[in-house]
Amino acid sequence: MTPAFRLTANTPLQARNTFGVAATAPWLVEIHDAAALPDVLALPQVAQAPALVIGGGSNLLFAGDPEGAVISLSTRDIRMLSQDDGHAIVRADAGVAWHPLVMWTLEHGLGGLENLALIPGTAGASPIQNIGAYGTEVGEFIRAVEALDRHSGEPRRLGRDACAFAYRDSVFKRQPDRYLVTAVEFALPRTPALRLDYAGLREELAAMGVASPTARDVADAVVRIRRRKLPDPAVVGNAGSFFKNPIVSQAQAEALQTDYPTLPVFRGDAAHNRKLSAAWMIEACGWKGHRDGDAGVSADHALVLVNHGRATGAQLLSLARRIAASVHERFGIAIEPEPKVIGASW
Numbered sequence: 001m002t003p004a005f006r007l008t009a010n011t012p013l014q015a016r017n018t019f020g021v022a023a024t025a026p027w028l029v030e031i032h033d034a035a036a037l038p039d040v041l042a043l044p045q046v047a048q049a050p051a052l053v054i055g056g057g058s059n060l061l062f063a064g065d066p067e068g069a070v071i072s073l074s075t076r077d078i079r080m081l082s083q084d085d086g087h088a089i090v091r092a093d094a095g096v097a098w099h100p101l102v103m104w105t106l107e108h109g110l111g112g113l114e115n116l117a118l119i120p121g122t123a124g125a126s127p128i129q130n131i132g133a134y135g136t137e138v139g140e141f142i143r144a145v146e147a148l149d150r151h152s153g154e155p156r157r158l159g160r161d162a163c164a165f166a167y168r169d170s171v172f173k174r175q176p177d178r179y180l181v182t183a184v185e186f187a188l189p190r191t192p193a194l195r196l197d198y199a200g201l202r203e204e205l206a207a208m209g210v211a212s213p214t215a216r217d218v219a220d221a222v223v224r225i226r227r228r229k230l231p232d233p234a235v236v237g238n239a240g241s242f243f244k245n246p247i248v249s250q251a252q253a254e255a256l257q258t259d260y261p262t263l264p265v266f267r268g269d270a271a272h273n274r275k276l277s278a279a280w281m282i283e284a285c286g287w288k289g290h291r292d293g294d295a296g297v298s299a300d301h302a303l304v305l306v307n308h309g310r311a312t313g314a315q316l317l318s319l320a321r322r323i324a325a326s327v328h329e330r331f332g333i334a335i336e337p338e339p340k341v342i343g344a345s346w
Contacts, residue, residue, distance in 0.1 A: 004036035005029055007045065013070065017057035018120060019305075020237030021313040023342070025052075025070035034075050034093070034182040037148045045069055050177050052342065055122030056097065058239055059129055061320075063313040064343020073124060073182065078104055081185065089143060090186045094124025098131075102219065111192030111215035112141040115201075117222045120233060120240060124181040128172040129338065130165045134222055135198035139165030146183040147172070155182070167269045168244050168338060176340075194218055200225060229301050237307030238298070242320060243278040243335045250274050256331065260284075278327070278335050279303040285326045295319045317344055 011028035014020060027045040031037065040046055049068030054060060075093035078101060082089045088110055092101050098121045102113045115136035125131075130139045142160055149156045156179070164171040172179045192215055196202050204221040205213050213221075231238050245266075248256075253265045253274035264277040282288065282302040289299035294311035296319070298304035305316055324335050337346060 002032050004033040005031045005040055007043070009045075011070070013054075013057075013062060013066075016054060016070075016072070017060050017062055018233035018237060018239050019057075019061060019307050019311075019313065019316065020233070021062050021307060021311065021316065023062035023313065024065050026066070027069035029069055029071045031071060031073050032075065034073065034148075037180065037182070038153055040071065041148075041150065041153075043069075046071070053124075053180055055094070055125040056120055058120035058233070059125060059339045060342060061239065061313050061316060061337070061339045062342045063317040066342050071180070073122075075182070080108070085190065087187055087189050090188060091183055092123040092186070093183050094122060094181050096123040098122055098126060105186070105188055106216045106219055109190055110188040111190070111194075112136075112186070112188045113138070114192070114215040114219040115195055115198075115222055117219040118226045123184050127163055127165070127170055127181060127184055129168055130170050130173075132168065133226075134201060135195040137165065137167075139163065139170070141186050141188055142184060143187040144185040145172070145181055146185070147179040147181045149178060150180060151178055167247060167275070230304060231298055231300065231306060236298075237311075238304050239339045241279075241301075241303040242305040242337055242339060243282065243303055243324070244338050245275045245278045246333050246335055247273050247275050248333065256333075260331075276333065281327045281331055281333065281335070282323055285323070285330055287323050287326070290319075292319055297323070313343065317341060321346075 008028050011025045013023040013025055029040050046069040051069045051071050052066045053071045073095045075095045077093045078096055079091055080088055081091050099118050101123050102117050105113055115134040119131055126138045127142055127145050130137050145158045145163055147156050201221055204225055210217045247268045250272055257263055264280055266275040268275045279302045287297045288302040290297045294308040295315040296306050296308055298306050327333060327335050
């Protein structure tokens with residue numbers, strides 16, 4: 001019988017983060033049964049400092065070693081809770097890998113998540129960051145999030161409104177030491193309204209010879225685009241897009257476009273604001289393809305910081321800070337990292 005959890009000391013984390021940088025956890029707890037979480041959090045090795053919960057390690061930059069224990073949930077069950085002709089409710093454990101989950105939903109005739117194909121990470125991480133791509137955010141399709149409330153020690157089920165989703169944000173991100181996500185429930189349509197007007201999706205579908213796309217066709221197009229634009233973490237260490245696209249007022253966006261007519265500007269998270277392309281500004285500052293030793297910026301996508309081999313997290317963080325400083329100096333815009341920085345402050 002598989003034990004509910006496994007505790008090991010002084011555990012290397014290099015293989016547990018997609019940047020592939022070296023770090024060591026004083027204690028690593030691998031959890032195979034979410035019901036064991038209260039017992040795990042009561043362990044003296046875990047209780048002595050705030051624990052870090054990791055999924056696939058695709059949204060982390062270890063600029064130093066974590067101070068407390070590291071918790072990894074390996075629970076991987078997917079099941080359909082209910083269904084009718086129009087929708088289905090799907091529940092996925094936190095440890096389920098994200099892209100296989102997207103493929104599972106498509107294989108079962110469900111749409112909604114197709115634009116989020118090939119995003120690295122796990123189901124449990126998806127609501128924390130409110131992952132998004134190609135005009136879709138996961139929060140739109142989340143019905144509820146199951147989590148352990150570390151303050152009370154009790155399990156909670158937070159409905160979509162209680163999750164307080166915003167651009168790359170949620171209550172789980174704003175209160176990182178309170179909620180530990182254990183599972184996510186998705187409400188998915190059988191006939192989704194396909195979103196094709198973002199980042200060359202229609203052009204990719206046309207190149208595939210698809211005139212009347214299905215949700216699976218959209219997912220396939222997204223996979224093709226992402227594989228062409230973004231480096232594979234198994235080949236070159238990276239965490240995908242490192243910087244968030246900044247959101248500014250409509251007036252500030254219009255002023256910037258007066259000075260920089262080719263700056264891409266998108267609708268923000270409200271009618272009165274706009275989202276700017278961080279990639280365009282970073283490239284305009286000359287960083288695309290830049291390399292300092294083994295810390296660099298992808299030659300294919302200016303938003304992606306890469307570890308060419310032996311870069312440390314501290315070196316990657318130093319490069320990221322210099323990039324952000326140059327964007328602020330030239331455009332007056334502050335850009336912030338998407339990944340969580342461990343062992344240092346931004």
